[in-house]
Amino acid sequence: MSARHGPAVDVPSGRPATVRTPPPGDPRLTRLSLNQWTTRRWGVAEAVAGCARFGVPAIGLWREQVAEHGLAATARLVRDAGLQVSSLCRGGFLTAADPAGASRALEDNRRAIDEAATLGAGCLVMVVGGLPAGSRDLAGARDRVAAVLEELVPYAVRAGVRLALEPLHPMYCADRAVLSTLGQAVDLAARWPAEAVGVVVDTFHVWWDPEVLSQVARAGPRIAAFQVCDYLVPLPADPLLGRGMMGDGVIDFRPLRAAVDAAGYTGFVEVEIFNADVWDADGHEVIATLIRRYVTEVL
Amino acid sequence: MSARHGPAVDVPSGRPATVRTPPPGDPRLTRLSLNQWTTRRWGVAEAVAGCARFGVPAIGLWREQVAEHGLAATARLVRDAGLQVSSLCRGGFLTAADPAGASRALEDNRRAIDEAATLGAGCLVMVVGGLPAGSRDLAGARDRVAAVLEELVPYAVRAGVRLALEPLHPMYCADRAVLSTLGQAVDLAARWPAEAVGVVVDTFHVWWDPEVLSQVARAGPRIAAFQVCDYLVPLPADPLLGRGMMGDGVIDFRPLRAAVDAAGYTGFVEVEIFNADVWDADGHEVIATLIRRYVTEVL
Numbered sequence: 373m374s375a376r377h378g379p380a381v382d383v384p385s386g387r388p389a390t391v392r393t394p395p396p397g398d399p400r401l402t403r404l405s406l407n408q409w410t411t412r413r414w415g416v417a418e419a420v421a422g423c424a425r426f427g428v429p430a431i432g433l434w435r436e437q438v439a440e441h442g443l444a445a446t447a448r449l450v451r452d453a454g455l456q457v458s459s460l461c462r463g464g465f466l467t468a469a470d471p472a473g474a475s476r477a478l479e480d481n482r483r484a485i486d487e488a489a490t491l492g493a494g495c496l497v498m499v500v501g502g503l504p505a506g507s508r509d510l511a512g513a514r515d516r517v518a519a520v521l522e523e524l525v526p527y528a529v530r531a532g533v534r535l536a537l538e539p540l541h542p543m544y545c546a547d548r549a550v551l552s553t554l555g556q557a558v559d560l561a562a563r564w565p566a567e568a569v570g571v572v573v574d575t576f577h578v579w580w581d582p583e584v585l586s587q588v589a590r591a592g593p594r595i596a597a598f599q600v601c602d603y604l605v606p607l608p609a610d611p612l613l614g615r616g617m618m619g620d621g622v623i624d625f626r627p628l629r630a631a632v633d634a635a636g637y638t639g640f641v642e643v644e645i646f647n648a649d650v651w652d653a654d655g656h657e658v659i660a661t662l663i664r665r666y667v668t669e670v671l
Numbered sequence: 672m673s674a675r676h677g678p679a680v681d682v683p684s685g686r687p688a689t690v691r692t693p694p695p696g697d698p699r700l701t702r703l704s705l706n707q708w709t710t711r712r713w714g715v716a717e718a719v720a721g722c723a724r725f726g727v728p729a730i731g732l733w734r735e736q737v738a739e740h741g742l743a744a745t746a747r748l749v750r751d752a753g754l755q756v757s758s759l760c761r762g763g764f765l766t767a768a769d770p771a772g773a774s775r776a777l778e779d780n781r782r783a784i785d786e787a788a789t790l791g792a793g794c795l796v797m798v799v800g801g802l803p804a805g806s807r808d809l810a811g812a813r814d815r816v817a818a819v820l821e822e823l824v825p826y827a828v829r830a831g832v833r834l835a836l837e838p839l840h841p842m843y844c845a846d847r848a849v850l851s852t853l854g855q856a857v858d859l860a861a862r863w864p865a866e867a868v869g870v871v872v873d874t875f876h877v878w879w880d881p882e883v884l885s886q887v888a889r890a891g892p893r894i895a896a897f898q899v900c901d902y903l904v905p906l907p908a909d910p911l912l913g914r915g916m917m918g919d920g921v922i923d924f925r926p927l928r929a930a931v932d933a934a935g936y937t938g939f940v941e942v943e944i945f946n947a948d949v950w951d952a953d954g955h956e957v958i959a960t961l962i963r964r965y966v967t968e969v970l
Contacts, residue, residue: 508921510921510923541842542880543842543906545879546879547904547905553880555881556881580809580844580845582813582852603845606846609908611906624809
């Protein structure tokens with residue numbers, strides 16, 4: 373994969389590092405957040421230490437890693453490190469058609485909301501789920517997402533947690549998220565106040581959409597999170613791992629970032645990369661590279 | 672792949688054939704067309720013979736196979752067999768940014784139009800092309816498609832050939848078609864009369880779209896071709912080959928077929944499957960299976 377997609381990190385023999393890694397405290401880094409799945413082999417402690425070392429002021433946490441480290445311990449750790457939690461990944465998977473499955477999903481999402489509240493996360497990212505096994509009822513699955521949210525949103529509001537609906541690339545419609553476009557996510561979110569239910573703009577998922585710029589503008593104050601990573605061509609055999617380092621794929625980030633800014637979003641820009649090569653690389657090198665690429669490709 | 676996706680053809684030990692293959696002349700087959708890529712290992716002569724044997728009244732031809740058999744010979748062969756040519760695949764790849772590439776594309780598309788005219792094809796399917804190598808200028812590529820069509824449409828009109836713009840699944844936006852939704856295709860086609868420029872509705876490419884039913888209705892008389900195949904989950908390692916036999920994937924065909932009918936489309940329903948297992952199977956078995964699946968899943 374490396375040969376086709378470029379190196380996962382900038383190394384002397386690979387892509388030249390056209391900028392030095394900005395030092396901690398550099399004003400260009402004030403909106404940067406490390407989604408911890410980018411440094412997937414690290415636990416919470418290493419990821420927090422990595423952010424502190426490079427001056428990345430925020431982190432996007434994942435429930436699995438938080439559970440491993442302990443919820444209260446994680447909350448303490450990030451607070452002591454002076455980090456903000458840009459998001460908690462993730463709630464969702466709301467499409468179960470059977471009452472037991474729906475009830476389990478509701479229960480799990482309530483726990484996720486509680487965790488997001490404890491961590492002071494900027495939002496809980498919601499990946500709404502795909503078609504239940506054997507089902508072809510896409511409209512039904514979409515209706516169930518809305519119905520479960522009706523139950524979940526009041527709980528989240530009471531907990532002070534903002535839900536962030538994430539449209540996923542249509543290639544994941546069947547198995548991960550029946551929410552497939554930003555416009556559809558805004559339509560759904562619009563049933564509730566913007567401060568209760570927002571949307572996630574993730575460049576990988578929306579870059580292809582002919583309506584993306586107008587829908588970003590329409591989303592406005594509903595933009596709860598902005599995630600960046602590149603779209604690799606060709607996609608690797610596992611399409612979940614086609615998320616590349618910014619600059620290694622086909623996405624032109626600046627127009628999207630400018631549109632999100634123009635829509636009024638002032639939150640963090642979270643780098644979330646699912647990529648076997650990136651995961652195999654040294655975490656510190658990955659952070660150094662993503663900081664440089666953030667400066668050269670996104671800012 | 673077979674184990675996860677079901678058999679490529681109906682065999683005694685596999686999925687039960689719940690209906691017998693309707694015999695030639697069965698009124699249920701009057702709108703069926705075999706896209707010859709479904710029986711990819713066959714040349715034009717074998718595919719035409721296969722259609723005749725099973726009473727499939729139309730065929731979607733591919734330029735490569737037509738060239739191998741000879742253009743005039745193919746036109747004679749299909750006419751003598753009493754087959755209609757539902758479509759010719761394919762023109763397009765209009766996004767080259769350099770003048771030489773753009774000029775080659777224009778020339779090649781004029782040849783494709785001439786071939787479609789000779790074959791009496793119902794339309795020339797246009798796969799518009801992705802980003803040029805190294806480019807991230809998606810808006811520019813989309814603009815160039817429109818610009819080249821401005822030159823090409825008059826030529827097609829004079830030749831009596833209808834161009835059919837095919838939106839491809841967004842996963843192919845970078846490398847095959849910057850036309851990603853049916854709505855976008857209708858917007859583009861609307862610059863010309865419906866009889867000059869239509870659109871292709873291909874279930875694989877549009878099933879996920881939250882707007883698909885309203886856009887099919889809006890397309891109305893612009894629907895120039897309706898292609899069916901299923902969307903397999905998980906996708907195989909080569910995502911181009913994720914097109915399965917109807918019934919083996921996640922698409923609910925009837926609502927889409929009913930919407931296309933309600934929009935006024937009375938043309939052929941072309942079965943176009945790109946799938947390694949289908950290609951490895953005996954062509955006659957493939958046709959028998961697709962006829963049964965057409966009856967049980969689509970009609």
